[in-house]
Amino acid sequence: MAAAHALAAKAGGGAVRVWDGAADGRQRRRAAELRAAGVEVRLGGDGLELLADVRTIVKSPGVRPDIPLIVAALRQGTTVIDELELGWHLVPAPTVAVTGSNGKSTVAGLCLQLLAAHGLEPVLTGNTEFGPPLSQVALGETPGSVVAEVSSFQAETARDLAVEAAIFTNLTPDHLNRHGGIAPYRAAKRRLFVRGDWCVPFASVNRDDDLGRQLAAEVRERGGEVRTYGFERSGDYRIAGCSWSLRGAEMEVETPDGPLRFETRLPGRHNAANVTAVLAFADHFRLPRERTLAALSAAAPVPGRFEPVEVDCPFDVIVDFGYTPGSVRSTLSTARELAAARGGRLLVVLAQLGRAGAVIGPEVGASARELSDHLILSASSYVGEPRIKNLAYAAAGARAARGGTLEIVIDRRRAIATALDRARPGDVVVLQGRGATPREATDRRGGYVELDDRQIVRGLASS
Numbered sequence: 001m002a003a004a005h006a007l008a009a010k011a012g013g014g015a016v017r018v019w020d021g022a023a024d025g026r027q028r029r030r031a032a033e034l035r036a037a038g039v040e041v042r043l044g045g046d047g048l049e050l051l052a053d054v055r056t057i058v059k060s061p062g063v064r065p066d067i068p069l070i071v072a073a074l075r076q077g078t079t080v081i082d083e084l085e086l087g088w089h090l091v092p093a094p095t096v097a098v099t100g101s102n103g104k105s106t107v108a109g110l111c112l113q114l115l116a117a118h119g120l121e122p123v124l125t126g127n128t129e130f131g132p133p134l135s136q137v138a139l140g141e142t143p144g145s146v147v148a149e150v151s152s153f154q155a156e157t158a159r160d161l162a163v164e165a166a167i168f169t170n171l172t173p174d175h176l177n178r179h180g181g182i183a184p185y186r187a188a189k190r191r192l193f194v195r196g197d198w199c200v201p202f203a204s205v206n207r208d209d210d211l212g213r214q215l216a217a218e219v220r221e222r223g224g225e226v227r228t229y230g231f232e233r234s235g236d237y238r239i240a241g242c243s244w245s246l247r248g249a250e251m252e253v254e255t256p257d258g259p260l261r262f263e264t265r266l267p268g269r270h271n272a273a274n275v276t277a278v279l280a281f282a283d284h285f286r287l288p289r290e291r292t293l294a295a296l297s298a299a300a301p302v303p304g305r306f307e308p309v310e311v312d313c314p315f316d317v318i319v320d321f322g323y324t325p326g327s328v329r330s331t332l333s334t335a336r337e338l339a340a341a342r343g344g345r346l347l348v349v350l351a352q353l354g355r356a357g358a359v360i361g362p363e364v365g366a367s368a369r370e371l372s373d374h375l376i377l378s379a380s381s382y383v384g385e386p387r388i389k390n391l392a393y394a395a396a397g398a399r400a401a402r403g404g405t406l407e408i409v410i411d412r413r414r415a416i417a418t419a420l421d422r423a424r425p426g427d428v429v430v431l432q433g434r435g436a437t438p439r440e441a442t443d444r445r446g447g448y449v450e451l452d453d454r455q456i457v458r459g460l461a462s463s
Contacts, residue, residue: 002133003058003083004034006090009139013038017054019047019069048072055079058086061127061153064178084126084154085161087134095146096281097126097192099155100169100206102327103274105130106266107167108149109302110278117295118287120145127151129436130302152188153178158195165285166192167277168205168212172326186211190218199224204280206273207235227280230273237280242272246308246316246338251275255283262293266301268334270327304435306331309454311461314425315344319453321435323352325363328432332371335430344426345373346404349415351380351433352390361393366401368394368432373404374422378415380434380451381441412440416456431457 007016016039020027023043031041042050047069056079059070065080073080088095098108108124115122121144124131128149137143148163152175155161168189175185193200193215199222206212208230216226229237240259241252244267251272253260264275275296282292301307309317316338320331332348339346350368352361369375377395379387391410398406409415412434419429431453440451 001030001034002136003060003086004039005037006086006135006138007058008034008037008039010090014040016040017050018042019050021045021047021067051076051078056081058083059157061151065157079159080157081159081161082154082157084134084148084150085158087125087136087138088148088161088163090135090138091142091146093143093146095148095163096165096167097148097150097163097200098167098169099150099152099189099192100167101172101324102322102330103169103270103277104149104151105302105321106271106274106305107169107277108147110274110296110299111147111167111281113299114278114282114287114292114295115145115147117291117298122147124149127154150192151175152185155191156184156188158191161192162198163192163200165202165204165281166200167281168193168203168209168215169274169277170206170209170326171211172324190215194218194222197222201225202281202284203227204229204277204284206230206277208232208273225284227284229276229280231269237276239269239272239276242269244268244334244338246318253279255279257283257289260293263297265297265299267306267338268330270330270334271306304437306334307436307454309457311457313420313423313461315423315427315429317420317429317431317457319431319435319457321433321437323364323433325360325367328364329367329371331432332368332430335428336371339373339426339428342426344428345424346371347374347376347419347423347427347429348372349376349378349412349419349429349431350394351378351412352394357385357390357393361390362397362400365394365397365399367397369398369401369403369406371403372430374407374419375404376407376409376415376419378408378412379410380412385441412451412453413456416453417460420457420460 004018018041034041057073098104112122112124123143124147125134126148199219202225203219204227205215207228216228219226228235231239238254240254243250248265249267250263304321307319322331336346379391381387409418423429434453438452439448441448
Protein backbone atom coordinates (compact mmCIF):
# COMPACT_ATOMS: atom_id res chain seq x y z
CA MET A 1 0.00 0.00 0.00
CA ALA A 2 2.80 2.41 0.88
CA ALA A 3 4.62 1.72 -2.38
CA ALA A 4 1.45 2.10 -4.47
CA HIS A 5 0.49 5.41 -2.86
CA ALA A 6 4.02 6.78 -3.21
CA LEU A 7 4.23 5.84 -6.89
CA ALA A 8 0.76 7.17 -7.61
CA ALA A 9 1.71 10.49 -6.00
CA LYS A 10 4.95 10.73 -7.99
CA ALA A 11 3.90 9.35 -11.38
CA GLY A 12 0.11 9.46 -11.34
CA GLY A 13 -2.26 6.62 -10.56
CA GLY A 14 -2.53 5.53 -14.20
CA ALA A 15 1.15 4.58 -14.23
CA VAL A 16 0.71 2.05 -11.40
CA ARG A 17 -0.76 -1.44 -11.36
CA VAL A 18 -1.26 -3.46 -8.20
CA TRP A 19 -1.81 -7.19 -7.79
CA ASP A 20 -2.39 -9.35 -4.74
CA GLY A 21 -3.18 -13.04 -4.66
CA ALA A 22 -5.71 -12.56 -1.85
CA ALA A 23 -9.20 -11.35 -2.58
CA ASP A 24 -10.77 -11.24 0.89
CA GLY A 25 -12.69 -8.35 2.43
CA ARG A 26 -9.58 -6.67 3.79
CA GLN A 27 -7.90 -6.62 0.38
CA ARG A 28 -11.06 -5.49 -1.38
CA ARG A 29 -11.23 -2.47 0.94
CA ARG A 30 -7.61 -1.67 0.17
CA ALA A 31 -8.22 -2.11 -3.53
CA ALA A 32 -11.08 0.40 -3.40
CA GLU A 33 -8.78 2.93 -1.70
CA LEU A 34 -6.15 2.55 -4.43
CA ARG A 35 -8.66 2.67 -7.25
CA ALA A 36 -9.89 5.99 -5.87
CA ALA A 37 -6.34 7.23 -6.45
CA GLY A 38 -6.47 6.07 -10.08
CA VAL A 39 -4.48 2.86 -9.57
CA GLU A 40 -5.38 -0.29 -11.50
CA VAL A 41 -5.84 -3.21 -9.05
CA ARG A 42 -6.29 -6.93 -9.67
CA LEU A 43 -7.02 -9.40 -6.89
CA GLY A 44 -6.72 -13.17 -7.09
CA GLY A 45 -5.17 -15.35 -9.77
CA ASP A 46 -1.47 -15.20 -10.58
CA GLY A 47 -1.27 -11.62 -11.90
CA LEU A 48 0.55 -12.64 -15.08
CA GLU A 49 -1.86 -10.67 -17.28
CA LEU A 50 -0.47 -7.44 -15.76
CA LEU A 51 3.10 -7.97 -16.97
CA ALA A 52 2.68 -6.44 -20.43
CA ASP A 53 4.57 -3.13 -20.77
CA VAL A 54 5.63 -3.18 -17.10
CA ARG A 55 9.08 -1.66 -16.55
CA THR A 56 9.57 -2.36 -12.84
CA ILE A 57 7.97 -4.60 -10.24
CA VAL A 58 8.00 -3.47 -6.62
CA LYS A 59 7.29 -6.36 -4.27
CA SER A 60 6.27 -6.27 -0.64
CA PRO A 61 8.86 -7.97 1.61
CA GLY A 62 6.56 -10.89 2.38
CA VAL A 63 6.19 -11.78 -1.30
CA ARG A 64 8.48 -14.67 -2.18
CA PRO A 65 10.71 -14.18 -5.23
CA ASP A 66 9.74 -17.61 -6.59
CA ILE A 67 6.03 -16.91 -7.21
CA PRO A 68 5.00 -17.21 -10.91
CA LEU A 69 4.65 -13.44 -11.44
CA ILE A 70 8.18 -12.66 -10.20
CA VAL A 71 9.71 -15.61 -12.03
CA ALA A 72 8.06 -14.55 -15.29
CA ALA A 73 9.12 -10.93 -14.79
CA LEU A 74 12.76 -11.89 -14.25
CA ARG A 75 12.68 -14.21 -17.25
CA GLN A 76 11.60 -11.35 -19.53
CA GLY A 77 14.19 -8.95 -18.04
CA THR A 78 11.84 -6.82 -15.94
CA THR A 79 13.46 -5.12 -12.97
CA VAL A 80 12.28 -6.46 -9.59
CA ILE A 81 12.99 -4.53 -6.39
CA ASP A 82 11.65 -4.50 -2.84
CA GLU A 83 9.50 -1.72 -1.37
CA LEU A 84 12.49 -0.67 0.76
CA GLU A 85 14.61 -0.01 -2.34
CA LEU A 86 11.81 2.01 -3.90
CA GLY A 87 11.68 4.11 -0.74
CA TRP A 88 15.43 4.60 -0.85
CA HIS A 89 15.11 5.95 -4.40
CA LEU A 90 12.33 8.34 -3.35
CA VAL A 91 13.75 9.65 -0.06
CA PRO A 92 16.96 11.68 -0.63
CA ALA A 93 18.38 11.42 2.90
CA PRO A 94 21.53 9.76 4.28
CA THR A 95 20.62 6.23 5.32
CA VAL A 96 22.09 3.73 7.76
CA ALA A 97 20.85 0.15 7.34
CA VAL A 98 20.78 -2.31 10.23
CA THR A 99 20.58 -6.04 9.59
CA GLY A 100 21.26 -9.38 11.28
CA SER A 101 19.29 -12.27 12.72
CA ASN A 102 19.01 -10.85 16.23
CA GLY A 103 19.32 -7.35 17.65
CA LYS A 104 18.13 -5.41 14.58
CA SER A 105 15.34 -3.57 16.37
CA THR A 106 17.51 -2.70 19.37
CA VAL A 107 20.40 -1.42 17.22
CA ALA A 108 18.03 0.52 14.96
CA GLY A 109 16.38 2.06 18.02
CA LEU A 110 19.78 3.03 19.43
CA CYS A 111 20.77 4.61 16.10
CA LEU A 112 17.52 6.58 16.03
CA GLN A 113 18.07 7.99 19.52
CA LEU A 114 21.75 8.64 18.82
CA LEU A 115 21.11 10.61 15.62
CA ALA A 116 18.30 12.54 17.29
CA ALA A 117 20.65 13.50 20.14
CA HIS A 118 23.07 14.87 17.55
CA GLY A 119 20.33 16.91 15.86
CA LEU A 120 20.25 14.88 12.64
CA GLU A 121 16.43 14.60 12.48
CA PRO A 122 16.19 10.85 11.87
CA VAL A 123 13.23 8.67 11.01
CA LEU A 124 13.03 4.94 11.77
CA THR A 125 11.67 2.83 8.94
CA GLY A 126 11.91 -0.50 7.14
CA ASN A 127 11.34 -3.85 8.82
CA THR A 128 9.97 -2.37 12.02
CA GLU A 129 6.68 -2.23 13.87
CA PHE A 130 7.61 1.17 15.28
CA GLY A 131 7.90 3.22 12.10
CA PRO A 132 6.44 3.56 8.60
CA PRO A 133 7.57 1.81 5.41
CA LEU A 134 10.32 3.85 3.73
CA SER A 135 8.23 4.58 0.65
CA GLN A 136 5.59 6.13 2.90
CA VAL A 137 8.20 8.58 4.19
CA ALA A 138 8.43 9.88 0.61
CA LEU A 139 4.93 11.33 0.94
CA GLY A 140 6.00 13.76 3.70
CA GLU A 141 8.86 16.13 4.35
CA THR A 142 12.32 14.71 3.74
CA PRO A 143 13.94 13.74 7.07
CA GLY A 144 17.48 14.70 8.02
CA SER A 145 18.53 11.05 8.08
CA VAL A 146 17.04 7.56 7.83
CA VAL A 147 17.56 4.49 10.00
CA ALA A 148 16.35 1.43 8.10
CA GLU A 149 15.90 -1.90 9.86
CA VAL A 150 16.42 -4.35 7.00
CA SER A 151 15.35 -7.98 6.90
CA SER A 152 16.72 -10.63 4.56
CA PHE A 153 13.35 -10.47 2.78
CA GLN A 154 14.06 -6.86 1.85
CA ALA A 155 17.73 -7.36 1.01
CA GLU A 156 17.41 -10.44 -1.17
CA THR A 157 16.44 -8.45 -4.29
CA ALA A 158 18.69 -5.42 -3.64
CA ARG A 159 19.73 -4.07 -7.02
CA ASP A 160 20.85 -0.42 -6.75
CA LEU A 161 20.30 0.04 -3.00
CA ALA A 162 23.43 1.85 -1.76
CA VAL A 163 23.12 3.16 1.78
CA GLU A 164 25.78 5.38 3.35
CA ALA A 165 26.43 3.00 6.24
CA ALA A 166 25.39 -0.48 7.34
CA ILE A 167 25.54 -2.31 10.68
CA PHE A 168 25.65 -6.11 10.95
CA THR A 169 24.71 -7.74 14.27
CA ASN A 170 24.96 -11.52 13.78
CA LEU A 171 23.69 -14.47 11.78
CA THR A 172 21.89 -17.44 13.33
CA PRO A 173 19.38 -19.81 11.68
CA ASP A 174 16.15 -18.00 10.78
CA HIS A 175 13.78 -17.79 7.82
CA LEU A 176 15.34 -20.96 6.39
CA ASN A 177 11.93 -22.06 5.12
CA ARG A 178 11.85 -18.87 3.03
CA HIS A 179 15.43 -18.96 1.75
CA GLY A 180 15.85 -22.73 1.44
CA GLY A 181 18.96 -22.96 3.61
CA ILE A 182 21.59 -21.00 5.50
CA ALA A 183 23.68 -20.18 2.40
CA PRO A 184 20.92 -18.19 0.59
CA TYR A 185 20.05 -16.53 3.89
CA ARG A 186 23.67 -15.38 4.30
CA ALA A 187 23.73 -14.23 0.68
CA ALA A 188 20.64 -12.05 1.22
CA LYS A 189 22.24 -10.29 4.20
CA ARG A 190 25.51 -9.87 2.30
CA ARG A 191 23.79 -7.87 -0.48
CA LEU A 192 23.50 -4.87 1.83
CA PHE A 193 27.29 -4.74 2.15
CA VAL A 194 28.79 -6.02 -1.11
CA ARG A 195 27.45 -6.72 -4.62
CA GLY A 196 29.95 -7.34 -7.38
CA ASP A 197 32.58 -4.58 -7.20
CA TRP A 198 30.34 -2.30 -5.11
CA CYS A 199 30.52 -2.07 -1.34
CA VAL A 200 28.90 0.05 1.36
CA PRO A 201 31.18 3.03 2.16
CA PHE A 202 31.18 2.20 5.89
CA ALA A 203 30.29 -0.92 7.85
CA SER A 204 30.14 -1.68 11.57
CA VAL A 205 30.25 -5.47 11.87
CA ASN A 206 30.36 -8.11 14.59
CA ARG A 207 33.88 -9.58 14.64
CA ASP A 208 32.70 -12.56 16.72
CA ASP A 209 30.42 -13.76 13.90
CA ASP A 210 31.68 -15.75 10.92
CA LEU A 211 29.68 -13.72 8.39
CA GLY A 212 30.78 -10.53 10.15
CA ARG A 213 34.43 -11.41 9.60
CA GLN A 214 33.71 -12.22 5.96
CA LEU A 215 31.90 -8.92 5.41
CA ALA A 216 34.71 -6.96 7.03
CA ALA A 217 37.25 -8.53 4.68
CA GLU A 218 35.09 -8.07 1.57
CA VAL A 219 34.24 -4.43 2.27
CA ARG A 220 37.90 -3.60 2.91
CA GLU A 221 38.96 -5.39 -0.28
CA ARG A 222 36.61 -3.13 -2.25
CA GLY A 223 37.88 0.06 -0.62
CA GLY A 224 35.21 0.57 2.04
CA GLU A 225 35.90 1.42 5.67
CA VAL A 226 35.10 -1.00 8.49
CA ARG A 227 35.02 -0.94 12.27
CA THR A 228 34.64 -4.30 13.99
CA TYR A 229 33.29 -4.92 17.47
CA GLY A 230 32.76 -7.83 19.82
CA PHE A 231 34.24 -9.71 22.74
CA GLU A 232 37.24 -11.08 20.83
CA ARG A 233 40.58 -9.30 21.31
CA SER A 234 41.13 -8.78 17.59
CA GLY A 235 38.23 -6.38 17.10
CA ASP A 236 38.57 -2.60 16.77
CA TYR A 237 36.11 -2.20 19.65
CA ARG A 238 36.44 -4.93 22.29
CA ILE A 239 33.90 -5.36 25.06
CA ALA A 240 36.21 -5.92 28.03
CA GLY A 241 33.54 -6.10 30.72
CA CYS A 242 29.79 -6.07 31.22
CA SER A 243 27.63 -6.48 34.32
CA TRP A 244 23.92 -5.87 34.59
CA SER A 245 20.80 -5.58 36.69
CA LEU A 246 17.19 -5.93 35.60
CA ARG A 247 17.04 -2.45 34.12
CA GLY A 248 20.57 -1.51 33.19
CA ALA A 249 24.19 -2.42 32.63
CA GLU A 250 27.72 -1.17 33.18
CA MET A 251 30.12 -1.58 30.27
CA GLU A 252 33.83 -1.31 29.63
CA VAL A 253 34.89 -1.04 25.99
CA GLU A 254 38.41 -0.83 24.60
CA THR A 255 38.33 1.53 21.62
CA PRO A 256 41.02 2.82 19.21
CA ASP A 257 41.00 6.03 21.31
CA GLY A 258 41.37 4.26 24.66
CA PRO A 259 39.11 2.50 27.19
CA LEU A 260 35.60 3.69 28.02
CA ARG A 261 33.34 2.98 30.98
CA PHE A 262 29.68 3.91 30.82
CA GLU A 263 26.19 2.77 31.79
CA THR A 264 23.22 1.81 29.60
CA ARG A 265 19.62 0.81 30.16
CA LEU A 266 20.09 -2.45 28.25
CA PRO A 267 21.02 -5.59 30.26
CA GLY A 268 22.97 -8.59 28.93
CA ARG A 269 25.99 -9.50 26.82
CA HIS A 270 23.94 -9.36 23.64
CA ASN A 271 22.94 -5.78 24.37
CA ALA A 272 26.54 -4.87 25.17
CA ALA A 273 27.34 -5.93 21.60
CA ASN A 274 24.39 -3.93 20.25
CA VAL A 275 25.51 -0.77 22.04
CA THR A 276 29.11 -1.20 20.91
CA ALA A 277 28.02 -1.59 17.27
CA VAL A 278 26.40 1.85 17.45
CA LEU A 279 29.36 3.36 19.31
CA ALA A 280 31.66 2.25 16.47
CA PHE A 281 29.26 3.75 13.93
CA ALA A 282 29.13 7.09 15.80
CA ASP A 283 32.91 7.29 16.18
CA HIS A 284 33.50 6.65 12.48
CA PHE A 285 31.36 9.65 11.56
CA ARG A 286 33.11 11.73 14.22
CA LEU A 287 29.97 12.47 16.18
CA PRO A 288 31.06 14.19 19.42
CA ARG A 289 31.93 11.39 21.87
CA GLU A 290 30.47 13.06 24.98
CA ARG A 291 27.05 13.48 23.40
CA THR A 292 27.25 9.95 21.94
CA LEU A 293 27.88 8.38 25.34
CA ALA A 294 25.10 10.44 26.90
CA ALA A 295 22.71 9.27 24.19
CA LEU A 296 23.70 5.61 24.53
CA SER A 297 23.38 5.78 28.31
CA ALA A 298 19.92 7.36 28.15
CA ALA A 299 18.55 5.35 25.21
CA ALA A 300 15.31 3.58 26.09
CA PRO A 301 14.93 -0.14 25.31
CA VAL A 302 12.74 -1.15 22.39
CA PRO A 303 9.29 -2.23 23.64
CA GLY A 304 9.06 -6.00 24.00
CA ARG A 305 12.82 -6.60 23.96
CA PHE A 306 13.81 -7.73 27.47
CA GLU A 307 11.12 -5.43 28.83
CA PRO A 308 10.32 -5.65 32.57
CA VAL A 309 6.61 -5.53 33.38
CA GLU A 310 5.86 -3.24 36.29
CA VAL A 311 3.74 -5.31 38.71
CA ASP A 312 3.47 -5.49 42.48
CA CYS A 313 4.95 -8.97 42.90
CA PRO A 314 7.88 -10.39 44.92
CA PHE A 315 9.39 -11.64 41.66
CA ASP A 316 10.21 -10.02 38.31
CA VAL A 317 8.45 -10.55 34.99
CA ILE A 318 10.12 -9.87 31.63
CA VAL A 319 8.63 -10.04 28.14
CA ASP A 320 10.85 -10.66 25.12
CA PHE A 321 10.12 -11.08 21.42
CA GLY A 322 13.04 -13.34 20.48
CA TYR A 323 12.00 -16.69 19.06
CA THR A 324 15.13 -17.82 17.20
CA PRO A 325 17.76 -20.07 18.81
CA GLY A 326 20.26 -17.22 19.22
CA SER A 327 17.81 -14.71 20.67
CA VAL A 328 16.30 -17.26 23.08
CA ARG A 329 19.75 -18.20 24.39
CA SER A 330 20.78 -14.55 24.78
CA THR A 331 17.64 -13.53 26.65
CA LEU A 332 17.44 -16.55 28.93
CA SER A 333 21.17 -16.49 29.73
CA THR A 334 20.81 -12.85 30.79
CA ALA A 335 17.73 -13.59 32.89
CA ARG A 336 19.30 -16.69 34.44
CA GLU A 337 22.25 -14.68 35.74
CA LEU A 338 19.83 -12.21 37.32
CA ALA A 339 17.90 -15.00 39.03
CA ALA A 340 21.05 -16.79 40.20
CA ALA A 341 22.47 -13.60 41.75
CA ARG A 342 19.46 -13.38 44.07
CA GLY A 343 19.11 -17.11 44.70
CA GLY A 344 15.94 -17.38 42.62
CA ARG A 345 14.77 -19.57 39.78
CA LEU A 346 14.11 -18.87 36.10
CA LEU A 347 10.59 -19.70 34.92
CA VAL A 348 9.93 -19.43 31.19
CA VAL A 349 6.76 -19.35 29.11
CA LEU A 350 7.76 -19.94 25.49
CA ALA A 351 5.78 -19.63 22.27
CA GLN A 352 7.40 -20.46 18.94
CA LEU A 353 6.33 -17.90 16.32
CA GLY A 354 6.85 -17.71 12.58
CA ARG A 355 6.76 -20.23 9.77
CA ALA A 356 10.19 -21.74 10.39
CA GLY A 357 9.12 -23.87 13.36
CA ALA A 358 10.00 -27.12 11.64
CA VAL A 359 13.57 -25.91 11.11
CA ILE A 360 14.39 -24.00 14.29
CA GLY A 361 11.65 -25.08 16.72
CA PRO A 362 13.46 -28.14 18.15
CA GLU A 363 16.63 -26.13 18.84
CA VAL A 364 14.62 -23.33 20.42
CA GLY A 365 12.78 -25.78 22.68
CA ALA A 366 16.02 -27.49 23.68
CA SER A 367 17.79 -24.21 24.48
CA ALA A 368 14.85 -22.94 26.54
CA ARG A 369 14.72 -26.08 28.66
CA GLU A 370 18.49 -26.19 29.21
CA LEU A 371 18.52 -22.61 30.50
CA SER A 372 15.32 -22.62 32.60
CA ASP A 373 14.37 -24.14 35.92
CA HIS A 374 10.78 -24.54 34.78
CA LEU A 375 9.68 -24.30 31.14
CA ILE A 376 6.07 -23.92 30.09
CA LEU A 377 5.41 -24.29 26.37
CA SER A 378 2.36 -22.51 24.99
CA ALA A 379 0.85 -22.08 21.53
CA SER A 380 0.66 -18.81 19.65
CA SER A 381 0.36 -17.56 16.09
CA TYR A 382 1.98 -14.48 14.55
CA VAL A 383 0.91 -14.62 10.90
CA GLY A 384 -1.84 -17.21 11.03
CA GLU A 385 0.34 -20.33 10.94
CA PRO A 386 -1.03 -23.42 12.75
CA ARG A 387 -0.54 -22.90 16.50
CA ILE A 388 -0.20 -26.55 17.58
CA LYS A 389 2.27 -27.46 14.85
CA ASN A 390 4.88 -24.95 16.04
CA LEU A 391 4.26 -25.99 19.63
CA ALA A 392 4.95 -29.61 18.67
CA TYR A 393 8.30 -28.72 17.08
CA ALA A 394 9.45 -26.84 20.19
CA ALA A 395 8.16 -29.62 22.44
CA ALA A 396 10.14 -32.26 20.54
CA GLY A 397 13.37 -30.38 21.19
CA ALA A 398 12.51 -29.63 24.81
CA ARG A 399 11.67 -33.26 25.60
CA ALA A 400 15.01 -34.41 24.22
CA ALA A 401 16.99 -31.86 26.26
CA ARG A 402 18.17 -31.85 29.83
CA GLY A 403 17.31 -28.99 32.12
CA GLY A 404 14.37 -27.77 34.18
CA THR A 405 10.96 -29.31 34.49
CA LEU A 406 8.75 -29.21 31.39
CA GLU A 407 5.07 -28.39 31.22
CA ILE A 408 2.75 -27.81 28.26
CA VAL A 409 -0.18 -25.40 28.59
CA ILE A 410 -1.59 -24.69 25.15
CA ASP A 411 -3.54 -21.52 25.92
CA ARG A 412 -1.19 -18.54 26.29
CA ARG A 413 -3.21 -16.82 29.04
CA ARG A 414 -3.41 -19.97 31.11
CA ALA A 415 0.30 -20.61 30.56
CA ILE A 416 1.18 -17.15 31.90
CA ALA A 417 -1.18 -17.58 34.84
CA THR A 418 0.45 -20.94 35.63
CA ALA A 419 3.93 -19.38 35.63
CA LEU A 420 2.88 -16.54 37.91
CA ASP A 421 1.22 -18.99 40.31
CA ARG A 422 4.41 -21.07 40.48
CA ALA A 423 6.76 -18.09 40.94
CA ARG A 424 8.31 -17.50 44.36
CA PRO A 425 10.03 -14.41 45.83
CA GLY A 426 13.32 -13.75 44.04
CA ASP A 427 12.37 -15.66 40.88
CA VAL A 428 12.50 -14.27 37.36
CA VAL A 429 9.66 -15.09 34.97
CA VAL A 430 10.36 -14.63 31.24
CA LEU A 431 7.52 -14.62 28.72
CA GLN A 432 9.38 -15.48 25.55
CA GLY A 433 8.41 -15.29 21.90
CA ARG A 434 5.82 -12.50 21.65
CA GLY A 435 7.29 -9.38 23.25
CA ALA A 436 5.13 -6.32 22.61
CA THR A 437 3.00 -8.05 19.97
CA PRO A 438 -0.54 -6.83 20.79
CA ARG A 439 -2.53 -9.37 18.79
CA GLU A 440 -2.64 -13.02 17.87
CA ALA A 441 -3.48 -13.99 14.29
CA THR A 442 -6.39 -16.38 13.96
CA ASP A 443 -6.03 -17.00 10.24
CA ARG A 444 -3.99 -15.89 7.22
CA ARG A 445 -6.69 -13.53 5.98
CA GLY A 446 -6.12 -10.86 8.63
CA GLY A 447 -8.26 -12.21 11.46
CA TYR A 448 -6.96 -11.64 14.98
CA VAL A 449 -7.74 -11.44 18.67
CA GLU A 450 -6.23 -9.03 21.20
CA LEU A 451 -3.38 -10.76 23.05
CA ASP A 452 -0.65 -8.75 24.79
CA ASP A 453 1.53 -10.60 27.30
CA ARG A 454 2.10 -7.42 29.30
CA GLN A 455 -1.60 -6.71 29.67
CA ILE A 456 -2.24 -10.31 30.69
CA VAL A 457 0.40 -10.07 33.43
CA ARG A 458 -0.95 -6.75 34.74
CA GLY A 459 -4.49 -8.11 34.80
CA LEU A 460 -3.49 -11.29 36.63
CA ALA A 461 -1.31 -9.42 39.13
CA SER A 462 -4.11 -7.03 40.05
CA SER A 463 -6.83 -9.67 40.41
